[in-house]
Amino acid sequence: MEVFPLAANTYLLDTPQGALLVDTGMPQENQKLLRHLKGRKPAALLITHHHLDHVGGARMLWERYGLPIYAHPLDIPYISGERRRPPFPPIPWLGDWIANSPRPLPPEALIPVEEGARVLGWQVVHLPGHTPGQIGLLREGVLLAADALRVGTKGPWLPPAVVNHDTAQARRTVGKIAQLEAEHIYVGHGPPPTKRAVKVLAERLGLFEL
Numbered sequence: 001m002e003v004f005p006l007a008a009n010t011y012l013l014d015t016p017q018g019a020l021l022v023d024t025g026m027p028q029e030n031q032k033l034l035r036h037l038k039g040r041k042p043a044a045l046l047i048t049h050h051h052l053d054h055v056g057g058a059r060m061l062w063e064r065y066g067l068p069i070y071a072h073p074l075d076i077p078y079i080s081g082e083r084r085r086p087p088f089p090p091i092p093w094l095g096d097w098i099a100n101s102p103r104p105l106p107p108e109a110l111i112p113v114e115e116g117a118r119v120l121g122w123q124v125v126h127l128p129g130h131t132p133g134q135i136g137l138l139r140e141g142v143l144l145a146a147d148a149l150r151v152g153t154k155g156p157w158l159p160p161a162v163v164n165h166d167t168a169q170a171r172r173t174v175g176k177i178a179q180l181e182a183e184h185i186y187v188g189h190g191p192p193p194t195k196r197a198v199k200v201l202a203e204r205l206g207l208f209e210l
Contacts, residue, residue: 001142001186004036008053008188011144012036013137015120018043022137022144023188024057027102033057046119047071048146049134050078050085051163052102054188059103069105070119072126072133073112080107090162127177129170130159143182148173151190155197158205174198175207 004010006025010033013020021042025033045067047055058079062069077083081104087095113119113135115126122137127148137144147163148170149156158174161167177185178199186192 002036003186004033006032006036006053007056008051008147009186009190010036011186012040012042013120013122015043015122017120020120020122021045021061023048023054023146024061026053027056030057030060033061041065042067044120045069046113046122046135046137047075047079048136048144048188049131050075051088051131051147052085052099054146055079056102059105062105062109068111069109070111070113070124072114072124072135074128074133075131076107076110076112076133078131080104080110082107086165088163125176125180127173129164129166129168129173131165134173138180138182141181141183143177143180143185145177145185145187147188148177149185149187149193149198149201151187151193156187156190156193156201158201171205171207174205175202178202178207 002012006029010025011022019042078085085099088099089095113124117124122139125136125138127134127136130147134146136146150159164170
């Protein structure tokens with residue numbers, strides 16, 4: 001697994017079927033993303049959720065390679081431009097323009113995947129709250145959890161309400177992650193948290209007792 005340090009962590013996963021790219025950074029990071037890829041064509045792209053720092057390079061990669069792009073049905077309307085993303089930051093006009101700056105993907109470019117589906121050997125896990133259709137990937141004790149968790153110097157924490165679709169649902173997702181069979185957890189922002197730290201966060205949020 002390679003990690004590309006874009007605005008959001010982007011992952012390139014080796015699989016027997018070819019490389020699976022997870023997320024694509026901001027729209028203005030396209031050339032940086034291509035430099036990280038070093039001429040390699042991913043076999044497929046999975047978009048964890050519709051926010052601009054994760055979907056920014058998707059249209060460029062689809063036009064360049066025609067690769068299959070996987071996303072959850074609840075987030076596909078935002079990725080395809082059928083629905084507009086909530087403004088971010090929440091400032092009139094400017095927030096809407098920034099949030100919706102990624103070029104939309106045509107619906108035919110997107111393959112819907114839900115909980116339990118397999119993408120190049122990885123199991124899709126639905127991690128809603130940050131967005132309705134946020135998904136992660138699980139395989140052999142490794143979980144890519146996208147923005148279900150933020151991680152800083154003091155460990156993992158819940159993304160702030162201002163960036164969440166449904167913070168109560170995002171809290172429940174932390175509990176779901178804590179109970180998954182995942183020894184190694186990778187996130188969209190920050191370094192990998194320990195499994196113990198995620199369980200402590202879930203306990204602090206009142207989701208269950210250790």
